[in-house]
Amino acid sequence: MSDLAALRPERAVGVRETFGIDSDLVVPAFAERDDHVPEVDAAYRFNADVTLAILAGFARDRSVMVQGLHGTGKSTHVEQVAARLNWPCIRVNLDGHISRLDLVGKDAVVLREGRQVTEFQEGIVPWALQRPVALVFDEYDAGRPDVMFVIQRVLERDGRFTLLDQNRVLTPHPWFRLFATANTVGLGNLNGLYHGAQRLNHAQIDRWNIVATLNYLHPQEEAAIVLARVPALADATLAATPGTRLVDAMVAVAGLTRNGFAAGDLSTLMSPRTVISWAENVEIFRDPALAFRLAFANKCDDAERPVVAEYFQRCFDRELDAAGAAH
Amino acid sequence: MTDVQLRTRRRQRLEELGAASIRALSGERDLHFRGHRLHRGREALPWWAPHLHPDADEDDLEAFRGAADGLALRLARSDAALHRRLAPADAVQRAFFDLLEQFRAESLVPEGMPGVRRNLHKRHADWSLAAYHAGYTDSSAGLLVYTVAQVCRARVTGEPVVEETEDLLEATRAALAPALGTALAGLRRERHDQAAYAVHACAIARHVAALLAAEGAASGTPRPADLSERDAARSVFGLIVEDEGDTEGREAVVTGGHARVLEAGATPYRVFTDAYDRLAPATAPARRGELEALRDRLDRLVAAEGVNLPRLVRELQAALAVPRVDGWEGGREEGRIDGRRLAQLVASPAERRLFRAERVEPHADAAVTFLVDCSGSMKAHAETLAVLLDVLARALEQAGAACEVLGFTTGAWSGGRAQRDWLRAGRPPQPGRLNEALHIVFKDAATPWRRARTALAALLKADLFREGIDGEAVDWAAARLGVRDEARKLLLVVSDGAPMDTATALANDPQYLDRHLRDVVARHEVRGAVAIQGVGVGLDLSPWYRRSHVLDLGGAIGHAMFREVLRLIARG
Numbered sequence: 001m002s003d004l005a006a007l008r009p010e011r012a013v014g015v016r017e018t019f020g021i022d023s024d025l026v027v028p029a030f031a032e033r034d035d036h037v038p039e040v041d042a043a044y045r046f047n048a049d050v051t052l053a054i055l056a057g058f059a060r061d062r063s064v065m066v067q068g069l070h071g072t073g074k075s076t077h078v079e080q081v082a083a084r085l086n087w088p089c090i091r092v093n094l095d096g097h098i099s100r101l102d103l104v105g106k107d108a109v110v111l112r113e114g115r116q117v118t119e120f121q122e123g124i125v126p127w128a129l130q131r132p133v134a135l136v137f138d139e140y141d142a143g144r145p146d147v148m149f150v151i152q153r154v155l156e157r158d159g160r161f162t163l164l165d166q167n168r169v170l171t172p173h174p175w176f177r178l179f180a181t182a183n184t185v186g187l188g189n190l191n192g193l194y195h196g197a198q199r200l201n202h203a204q205i206d207r208w209n210i211v212a213t214l215n216y217l218h219p220q221e222e223a224a225i226v227l228a229r230v231p232a233l234a235d236a237t238l239a240a241t242p243g244t245r246l247v248d249a250m251v252a253v254a255g256l257t258r259n260g261f262a263a264g265d266l267s268t269l270m271s272p273r274t275v276i277s278w279a280e281n282v283e284i285f286r287d288p289a290l291a292f293r294l295a296f297a298n299k300c301d302d303a304e305r306p307v308v309a310e311y312f313q314r315c316f317d318r319e320l321d322a323a324g325a326a327h
Numbered sequence: 328m329t330d331v332q333l334r335t336r337r338r339q340r341l342e343e344l345g346a347a348s349i350r351a352l353s354g355e356r357d358l359h360f361r362g363h364r365l366h367r368g369r370e371a372l373p374w375w376a377p378h379l380h381p382d383a384d385e386d387d388l389e390a391f392r393g394a395a396d397g398l399a400l401r402l403a404r405s406d407a408a409l410h411r412r413l414a415p416a417d418a419v420q421r422a423f424f425d426l427l428e429q430f431r432a433e434s435l436v437p438e439g440m441p442g443v444r445r446n447l448h449k450r451h452a453d454w455s456l457a458a459y460h461a462g463y464t465d466s467s468a469g470l471l472v473y474t475v476a477q478v479c480r481a482r483v484t485g486e487p488v489v490e491e492t493e494d495l496l497e498a499t500r501a502a503l504a505p506a507l508g509t510a511l512a513g514l515r516r517e518r519h520d521q522a523a524y525a526v527h528a529c530a531i532a533r534h535v536a537a538l539l540a541a542e543g544a545a546s547g548t549p550r551p552a553d554l555s556e557r558d559a560a561r562s563v564f565g566l567i568v569e570d571e572g573d574t575e576g577r578e579a580v581v582t583g584g585h586a587r588v589l590e591a592g593a594t595p596y597r598v599f600t601d602a603y604d605r606l607a608p609a610t611a612p613a614r615r616g617e618l619e620a621l622r623d624r625l626d627r628l629v630a631a632e633g634v635n636l637p638r639l640v641r642e643l644q645a646a647l648a649v650p651r652v653d654g655w656e657g658g659r660e661e662g663r664i665d666g667r668r669l670a671q672l673v674a675s676p677a678e679r680r681l682f683r684a685e686r687v688e689p690h691a692d693a694a695v696t697f698l699v700d701c702s703g704s705m706k707a708h709a710e711t712l713a714v715l716l717d718v719l720a721r722a723l724e725q726a727g728a729a730c731e732v733l734g735f736t737t738g739a740w741s742g743g744r745a746q747r748d749w750l751r752a753g754r755p756p757q758p759g760r761l762n763e764a765l766h767i768v769f770k771d772a773a774t775p776w777r778r779a780r781t782a783l784a785a786l787l788k789a790d791l792f793r794e795g796i797d798g799e800a801v802d803w804a805a806a807r808l809g810v811r812d813e814a815r816k817l818l819l820v821v822s823d824g825a826p827m828d829t830a831t832a833l834a835n836d837p838q839y840l841d842r843h844l845r846d847v848v849a850r851h852e853v854r855g856a857v858a859i860q861g862v863g864v865g866l867d868l869s870p871w872y873r874r875s876h877v878l879d880l881g882g883a884i885g886h887a888m889f890r891e892v893l894r895l896i897a898r899g
Contacts (some may be wrong), residue, residue, distance in 0.1 A: 091704030219438070256351040263350040303894055307347045314348065314396070317442035
């Protein structure tokens with residue numbers, strides 16, 4: 001086994017200092033940074049509830065599922081927490097074609113001393129299980145429900161993992177952690193937004209100890225995130241009208257599209273990720289309306305554009321495009 | 328398209344955009360315009376303030392934006408229950424109280440929405456100037472109301488009064504200042520606290536109402552004791568707002584009144600006799616040769632339109648189809664091993680197309696029913712409608728969706744045999760529906776278009792078109808859809824007016840069928856199994872249908888019209 005398996009968390013980190021969250025919690029952290037530890041994004045802003053849930057997962061060995069709409073930064077959240085704890089972290093993107101063999105391992109033909117031999121190669125689950133690694137299943141609800149039963153045992157407390165092909169029973173490493181992110185709560189694609197999301201087995205959902213929900217943030221928090229990502233946006237010459245911040249208007253438009261989506265007026269909505277790419281486009285084009293068209297309006301159906309133009313007018317006090325005034 | 332139809336369509340578009348903005352700004356989903364009033368579900372929202380009701384003929388998009396923003400803020404920022412509890416009992420005072428609360432809501436524009444603030448300001452200025460130029464400030468009572476509105480709004484929102492009329496206000500404002508000074512100061516200070524604000528608003532309303540009453544006593548116009556809320560607002564703001572009564576006459580909107588019989592609650596909708604009701608395939612009442620001649624004519628009409636059917640089919644498919652796993656696709660270079668091909672591998676080891684994968688096919692799991700109002704007035708649109716439905720039925724079938732074309736009319740004019748029975752029975756009061764209902768099946772879902780061709784031609788048969796009993800027909804069509812297996816069920820009711828049956832209207836009351844249609848549509852909308860949409864032929868059907876669209880059958884058909892129908896199908 002590699003050095004990785006020998007690592008132990010040796011430090012304790014205060015949540016208040018590291019994450020800026022008002023809590024006395026102290027969590028274990030690793031002293032040295034392994035290759036598997038994600039990069040720290042200094043601009044990242046933590047959501048208090050979700051961060052505490054994830055930290056509970058790291059500190060107390062709970063399996064944590066983060067659920068929320070797309071673009072809210074679920075996976076990044078787990079990654080950034082791991083980055084600050086120097087905890088090695090592996091992200092696995094699930095899709096409809098991941099099979100049991102991919103996760104557990106399979107016999108493969110390898111060259112050994114110039115001869116072909118068949119050898120068992122561990123899949124990602126047994127590999128991670130034996131190391132102090134945070135394993136993150138992204139898009140958990142895109143995995144086939146029957147395949148996901150592979151991790152059923154691991155989800156249980158002190159769950160050992162039996163490798164049937166090898167007649168071996170693996171005991172999880174004491175610092176192995178399991179996380180998942182999903183767009184839905186396992187009920188399938190209810191609103192037509194998440195094509196490919198599967199209905200999950202509820203016996204399995206039940207085994208996740210903590211389910212945290214990360215949905216859209218308070219406008220001020222969102223504005224702060226966008227500004228942290230694209231500092232050039234604070235440039236006063238870009239402001240929608242004198243005395244206001246451009247970023248507030250942008251976040252307000254995003255809020256309207258989310259309400260519009262909930263009411264069925266739009267079939268897409270602006271995620272924080274869309275707002276950030278809009279902000280980046282503003283930096284390039286120096287024109288919020290053009291950047292908005294490129295980042296979001298062109299993703300909308302023709303019939304929905306007048307509605308989007310109305311939202312834009314509300315927040316920017318100008319028409320989205322000249323033709324928009326001619327309804 | 329006639330002028331009236333154009334205006335109706337324009338107004339509907341403006342209202343749709345307005346409603347979408349209101350839903351987004353207020354975060355409430357169940358809001359829409361019905362007969363030009365904002366409704367939450369089936370319930371009409373209060374009238375609130377005069378400037379929230381722009382006129383489509385004179386006002387532009389900006390006015391509708393301002394009104395929509397005002398309505399949205401009122402919904403988002405004002406607690407309706409608290410408002411009702413705090414409102415004064417007197418109708419005139421309540422009208423002012425309502426207006427002041429509206430100003431409070433409009434002063435609380437969310438951060439980052441300068442456009443909303445400008446729309447509201449613009450709407451207020453336009454409304455004020457319209458009132459001023461119409462000469463409403465010429466009377467002293469009018470001037471008083473106008474001044475109070477201007478001064479209060481300026482105080483609450485912190486925006487200046489409309490510049491053009493500033494001098495006009497001076498005298499009245501000075502006279503009001505001593506009595507209202509404290510309350511006016513309180514308005515701005517307490518605008519974040521609805522209950523505290525209401526105290527000041529009540530004080531102002533009381534004072535102004537007293538002044539108005541003194542004014543009325545002087546000019547000798549007595550005020551009726553029991554005014555409804557809307558009438559009270561009218562009697563106060565009637566001075567400065569155009570009465571809506573005459574605009575309704577000019578527009579092609581049918582405003583349903585209150586049905587006396589049903590309102591009483593005692594008698595539910597009933598049918599005097601269903602002995603003469605018939606359900607007939609469209610081919611039944613016609614001579615064989617006649618229908619073939621009509622089909623010939625319809626074919627020529629369709630050919631003349633030159634519709635691009637494959638394109639229509641493609642678009643319908645895109646609107647209706649959802650991907651579905653449908654069997655396997657063999658002969659692929661990746662995927663799962665196809666056992667049947669292993670022998671081939673042995674025979675030819677270089678062969679790589681050994682795999683199979685699940686095939687995903689678009690599948691239109693939808694049933695669409697067109698219910699056509701075959702009342703006399705629809706005769707004028709029969710040709711266009713027949714072409715439209717014939718092409719759509721064919722396209723839907725090719726797109727893989729089930730399609731029904733149904734119609735409703737009556738078996739006779741003026742009650743027919745049902746009315747004769749009623750007369751014979753000695754005219755019992757409130758007999759209910761009094762005619763021979765005739766439901767026609769032009770094409771049912773099981774019949775392919777090819778075999779329904781002749782029946783569809785009956786849409787051109789002029790003597791079918793008589794009177795219309797909409798409510799029962801919608802029920803019937805929805806029930807037919809309800810038993811189908813498709814996941815999406817869509818009912819498009821094509822109509823050009825209110826339900827109309829002379830005998831029923833005379834024997835009960837004029838709104839009897841109208842009311843029943845509303846009830847039926849509302850019941851199905853609540854149940855939600857079938858999505859119902861009203862397709863108004865040059866007429867706004869929003870009083871009956873929550874979702875409606877105005878279609879223009881007057882001009883050429885063209886692809887644009889198909890696209891309109893397509894959009895209706897897609898959103899259903």
